[in-house]
Amino acid sequence: MSSQLELRLPDGSIRQVASGTTVRQVAADIGPGLAKAAVAGELEGTVVEIDRPLESSGSFRILTARDGDALHVLRHSAAHLLAMAVLDLFPGSDLGFGPATEDGFYYDFKTPTPILEEHLEKIEKRMKEIVKEGRSYARVALDKEQAKVRLGEIGYELKIPHVDEIPEDEITFYDSGSFTDMCEGPHVPDTSWIEHIKLLSVSGAYWRGDASGIPMQRIRGTAFFNKKDLKAHLERIEQAKLRDHRRVGREMDLFSLHAEGPGFPFWHPKGTVLWNELEGLVREELRARGYGEVRTPAVLSDELWRTSGHYDHFRDDMYFMDIDERQFAVKPMNCPGCCLIYGSRPHSYKELPLRMAEFGGVHRNEMSGVLHGLLRVRAFTQDDAHVYCAEDQLEAEISDMLDMTRKVYAAVGFDDIKTRLATRPEDAMGDPAAWERSEKALASALDKNGFEGLWTLAPGEGAFYGPKIEVHVTDALGRSWQCGTVQVDFSMPARFGLEYTGSDGMKHTPVMIHRAILGSMERFVGILIEHYGGKFPLWLAPVQAKVLSITEKQADYATKVAADLVAARIRAEADVRGDKVGSKIRDATLERVNYMVVVGGREAEAGQVDVRSRAGDRLGAMSSEDFVAHAREEIRNRA
RNA sequence: GCUGGAGUAGCUCAGUGGUAGAGCACCUCCUUGGUAAGGAGGAGGUCGCGGGUUCAAUCCCCGCCUCCAGCUCCA
Numbered sequence: 128m129s130s131q132l133e134l135r136l137p138d139g140s141i142r143q144v145a146s147g148t149t150v151r152q153v154a155a156d157i158g159p160g161l162a163k164a165a166v167a168g169e170l171e172g173t174v175v176e177i178d179r180p181l182e183s184s185g186s187f188r189i190l191t192a193r194d195g196d197a198l199h200v201l202r203h204s205a206a207h208l209l210a211m212a213v214l215d216l217f218p219g220s221d222l223g224f225g226p227a228t229e230d231g232f233y234y235d236f237k238t239p240t241p242i243l244e245e246h247l248e249k250i251e252k253r254m255k256e257i258v259k260e261g262r263s264y265a266r267v268a269l270d271k272e273q274a275k276v277r278l279g280e281i282g283y284e285l286k287i288p289h290v291d292e293i294p295e296d297e298i299t300f301y302d303s304g305s306f307t308d309m310c311e312g313p314h315v316p317d318t319s320w321i322e323h324i325k326l327l328s329v330s331g332a333y334w335r336g337d338a339s340g341i342p343m344q345r346i347r348g349t350a351f352f353n354k355k356d357l358k359a360h361l362e363r364i365e366q367a368k369l370r371d372h373r374r375v376g377r378e379m380d381l382f383s384l385h386a387e388g389p390g391f392p393f394w395h396p397k398g399t400v401l402w403n404e405l406e407g408l409v410r411e412e413l414r415a416r417g418y419g420e421v422r423t424p425a426v427l428s429d430e431l432w433r434t435s436g437h438y439d440h441f442r443d444d445m446y447f448m449d450i451d452e453r454q455f456a457v458k459p460m461n462c463p464g465c466c467l468i469y470g471s472r473p474h475s476y477k478e479l480p481l482r483m484a485e486f487g488g489v490h491r492n493e494m495s496g497v498l499h500g501l502l503r504v505r506a507f508t509q510d511d512a513h514v515y516c517a518e519d520q521l522e523a524e525i526s527d528m529l530d531m532t533r534k535v536y537a538a539v540g541f542d543d544i545k546t547r548l549a550t551r552p553e554d555a556m557g558d559p560a561a562w563e564r565s566e567k568a569l570a571s572a573l574d575k576n577g578f579e580g581l582w583t584l585a586p587g588e589g590a591f592y593g594p595k596i597e598v599h600v601t602d603a604l605g606r607s608w609q610c611g612t613v614q615v616d617f618s619m620p621a622r623f624g625l626e627y628t629g630s631d632g633m634k635h636t637p638v639m640i641h642r643a644i645l646g647s648m649e650r651f652v653g654i655l656i657e658h659y660g661g662k663f664p665l666w667l668a669p670v671q672a673k674v675l676s677i678t679e680k681q682a683d684y685a686t687k688v689a690a691d692l693v694a695a696r697i698r699a700e701a702d703v704r705g706d707k708v709g710s711k712i713r714d715a716t717l718e719r720v721n722y723m724v725v726v727g728g729r730e731a732e733a734g735q736v737d738v739r740s741r742a743g744d745r746l747g748a749m750s751s752e753d754f755v756a757h758a759r760e761e762i763r764n765r766a
Numbered sequence: 767g768c769u770g771g772a773g774u775a776g777c778u779c780a781g782u783g784g785u786a787g788a789g790c791a792c793c794u795c796c797u798u799g800g801u802a803a804g805g806a807g808g809a810g811g812u813c814g815c816g817g818g819u820u821c822a823a824u825c826c827c828c829g830c831c832u833c834c835a836g837c838u839c840c841a
Contacts, residue, residue: 228839235838244771274841289841298841309841328835331769336838338768345836377777386814386832494767496837678798705798713802727800739801 134170134187142187147180151316154189164191166320167200167313174200176313179266192352202227204264204314205321205350206234211262211306212253213346217242221285222308223334223343230360231349235332237285242344247326250346254326257318262303264314274298274309281307285334285341323357324350327364367604372656373500379661379669379719381652382501390498390505392649397669400698401652404667406486408538408765409510409644412531418482418512423464425488429454434622435463444491461487462616462641465513466623469637474627479637480516480524486648487511501653508648515620515627515637518561522568525596525613528642529576532598532611535644538765539655540664543601546578549588556591557617565615565638566594592618602658610646610654615639661719662741666762672699672754673720674736675711677727679703684731688724688751695755699724716741724754 134142134153144153150168154161154177168175171185174196181187190197206225213236214220223235236242242250269277271290277300278287286309290298301310303318315321325348332345351357368374376382381398384391394402413420426448432438437445437459446457458464465483474481488508497503514524529546536544548569551562573582573596582596589595598611616639620626626634645651655667665671672692676685682703692699702711708725715723725737730748738746738754746757 222841224838224840226840241770286841293841300841311841329770330836332837333768334838335840338837342769342837344770347836384833389832495832496767496769498833675801677800680798705795707797707799707804708801709799710803711801716802723801725801729800737801743801745801 132181133184134181135185137186137188144181146182149178149180150175150189151177153181153187157189161189161191165189166191166194166197166315169196174313176200176264176266177316178263179313198352199227200313201315201320201352202232202350203310203312204318205324205348206232207264207301207303207306207308207310207314208254208257208318208321208324209234209250209326209346209348210236210308211257211303212250213238213242214306215253216246216250219282222283223285223332225308228347231327231347233345233347235334235343235345237334237341237343242329242346244329247329247346251324251326251348254324255322257304258322258324259319260304261317261319262306263317264312265302266312267300267302267307268297269300270296271298274300277307278309283309320352321350323352323354324348325357325361363604366660367657370604370657370660371500372502372653375656375661376501376653378717381656381669384500389495390493390503392501392504392506398652400669401655401663401667402648405539405645405648405651405655406510408535409484409486412535412644413484413512416482416527416531418484421465421468421483421485423458423461423468423485423487425490426450426455426457427464429456431463431467432456435460435466435619436622437463444493446490446492457490458487459489459491461485461489461509461511462513462619462639463623465511466619466625466639469513469515469620469625470623474515474637476517476627476629476635479627480514480520481637482512482514484510484512501649501656504647504649507650509643510645510648512642514640514642515625516640517629517635518564518638521565521615521638521640522572524640525569525572525615526575528613528640528644529572529578529596532644533576536598536600536611539667540658541600541602544578545599545601545607546573546582547585547588547597547599548573548582549585549590549595549597551594552587552589552591554591555589557593561617562594565617569594569596569613569615590614590616592616600654602654603660604657608654610651611644612642612646614641616641663719663721664766665721665758666765668719668721669698670700670718670720671697671758671762672722672724673711673715673718674699674701674724674726675708675715676701676703677708677725679705680728681726681731685726688726688736691751692724692755695751695759697755697758712739722754722758 130146131143132146134144136142154165165177167177167190169188169190210222210225217238219239221237225234274290275287299312300307301312301314326346328347330345332343334341334343349360379397380395382395383393441459445459448455486508490506493505516524550566555562593615595612595614597609599607599609601607620636620639626636629635674685674689676682685701685703689699689701712723721741723739725739730736735748736751736754737748
C-alpha cells in the first residue's frame with residue numbers, strides 16, 4: 128500500500144503523495160494556514176473527511192469554510208451533534224434520518240416522551256456543551272451483517288432494515304465519544320467546528336414520510352461556520368416573517384380568508400387592484416402576440432371530464448354536483464373547455480397556430496393540511512393559454528412563450544429566472560419519436576431565448592401526455608418559486624377528436640400547448656407581496672398617493688387635490704384627520720403608500736403640493752399637474 | 767388526510783371555576799401643529815361552534831370547525 132497517488136489540484140498542479148496519506152496531511156503539506164482552515168477534502172467530486180486516508184488519484188481540492196459544500200458537511204455534522212444531545216436528554220430514543228438541507232439540517236427522532244418546543248433550549252445548550260468537548264467524528268467501516276448487529280446493540284431499530292437498501296457493500300459508522308451513528312459521511316474534523324448553531328422548530332414527521340407509518344418528531348436547525356452568517360440567516364428568517372403575505376395582506380387590506388371558505392381567498396378592493404394590474408400586463412402581451420381571449424364555464428358535465436381524462440387522473444381533487452339528475456364537476460383545469468371551442472367549427476392549417484388565452488378560475492380540492500394563505504389554495508385563477516399548432520410550429524410557439532415569460536417577469540421585477548426541461552416519463556403516452564422531436568424543440572427554444580447553458584434537465588419528470596418546461600423565479604429573499612409552465616400535449620387533441628385540414632386536403636390532429644406565465648394569479652400576487660414586502664412599484668401599488676393636510680383648514684383643498692389626482696388616473700386618497708402631519712406620514716408609510724402629497728397653508732395658497740416619497744425623499748413643492756406627469760411617467764415605465 | 771400547537775376587542779396579546787383587561791387602531795372633544803407616534807374621553811367582546819361536568823364554565827372534559835408548523839432534499 129505504499130504506491131504513489133497523483134492529486135490534481137485546482138490550480139492545475141500535480142501533487143504526488145503516498146497512498147494512505149490523509150486529507151489533513153495533504154493540506155498541511157500545502158501550507159499551515161490551509162491545514163488550519165481545512166474542513167474536508169474533495170476527491171473526484173466526492174467529499175471526504177479530513178482524516179480519511181486517500182487511496183486513489185484524481186482531481187483534488189481542500190474544502191474550507193468558504194465552500195458551499197463545506198457548509199453541507201458542517202450541517203450534516205450538526206445533525207449528528209443534535210442526535211448526541213437528544214440521546215443524552217431523552218435516553219432510549221431511536222434515530223430516523225438526519226440530513227443537511229438547503230438552509231440547515233434536521234433529525235427525526237422516536238422518543239419515549241414527546242419533545243416539546245420548550246425543550247429546544249435545553250437541547251441546544253447540551254449541543255453547545257458537546258461542541259466544547261471537541262468530539263471527533265471517527266469513521267468505522269463494517270460489512271452489512273456487522274452493521275446490523277451493531278445497530279441492534281445500540282438500539283437503533285429503525286435503521287436496521289435500511290442497511291439492505293444501501294447499494295454499497297461497506298457500511299460506515301461515525302463515532303463521537305459514546306455516540307455512534309450509521310452514516311455515509313463525511314463530517315467535519317470534530318464538534319468544535321459547529322459552534323454557530325440554532326435550533327428552530329420541532330414538528331411531526333413520519334418514518335420515511337409514510338403517513339401510515341411510525342410517527343416521529345423532527346427537530347430542525349441551522350448551522351454556520353461563523354457567527355456573522357448565522358446572525359444574517361436568522362435576520363433573513365425575521366425579514367421573511369415581516370414580509371409574510373398573510374400579514375402584509377391584512378395590514379394593507381388586500382385580501383382575507385374565512386372559515387366559511389377554507390382555501391378560497393376573498394379579494395378586497397386594494398388587492399383587486401394588484402390583480403387587475405397584473406392581468407393588464409399580461410393582456411398587453413396577449414394582444415401583441417396574436418392571442419384571442421376566451422372565457423369558458425366553471426361547471427361542466429361529467430362526460431367532458433371523462434373525455435379529457437381528468438376524471439380518471441384527477442377525480443379525488445374535483446368538486447362534483449348533481450344538476451337535473453346529471454353529474455357535473457367544477458373545472459379543475461381550463462383546457463377541456465378550450466378544446467370545445469376549438470372543436471366548435473372546422474379549421475384550416477392556415478389558421479394555425481391558433482392561440483386562445485383565458486384567465487380561468489379553477490377549483491381543486493387540495494388536502495386541508497396543505498392550505499397556506501394565497502400560496503396554496505383550493506380556488507385559483509390561471510393565466511392560461513392553449514395554442515393549437517402543427518408539430519413543426521412547436522419550437523417557434525414555445526420560443527414566443529419563453530420570450531413573453533421573460534418580458535412579463537422583468538416587468539414585475541423578477542430578473543433571476545431558472546428553467547427546467549422535464550422529459551418523457553415511464554408511463555408516457557404517444558409516439559416516442561414525437562416525444563423526442565418535441566423535447567428537442569423545447570430545448571432549442573430554451574437555448575434561443577437566452578437560457579442556453581442555464582436550464583436544467585429533469586429526466587422522466589414530464590407529464591404523461593407530453594414534455595414540459597418549468598419556469599422558476601427567485602425573489603428578493605433568494606427564494607425560488609415555480610410559476611410558469613409550458614407543456615406540450617400529444618394526447619388531449621386526439622381525445623377530443625380535434626383536427627384541421629392540411630394543405631394536402633387531409634385531416635390532421637393538431638398539437639396542443641398549454642402554458643401559463645404567472646401560473647396562479649392568487650399565488651403570484653402572494654409571491655409578489657413577499658418579494659416587495661408590500662412596497663410595490665408605483666404601477667402596481669393599490670394606493671399610489673395619499674394627500675395629507677397639515678391642519679383642518681386645508682381639508683377642502685386636500686380633498687380637491689385627491690379628486691384631481693384620481694381624475695388623472697392616479698390611485699389617490701386624502702387623509703384629512705385632525706392629527707399632526709408627522710402622524711399621518713407615519714401611518715401612510717406603514718400603509719406603504721408610494722407618495723405622500725403634503726398640503727399646508729403655503730401649498731393651498733400657491734395651488735401647489737409638497738411631495739415626499741415612501742422612502743422619505745423630499746421632491747419638494749410642485750403643481751398637481753407636475754406631480755401627475757411625474758407619476759404617470761413612472762407608471763408608464765413600470766419602474 | 768396525519769402529528770403537534772393555537773383560537774379572548776379590527777390587530778398584537780394578558781387573564782380567571784363566580785358572566786373580562788392592556789397597547790395600537792376606531793369615534794368624540796381639546797389642540798391647528800410642516801415631513802415616522804400631541805392630549806383627554808368614549809365606544810367596542812355569545813372569550814371559534816356544539817355538547818357534557820358543576821349551584822356556576824371563557825377557564826375542566828368530549829366532539830367539531832378554522833388557523834399555524836411540519837409530513838422521504840436518503841444510512
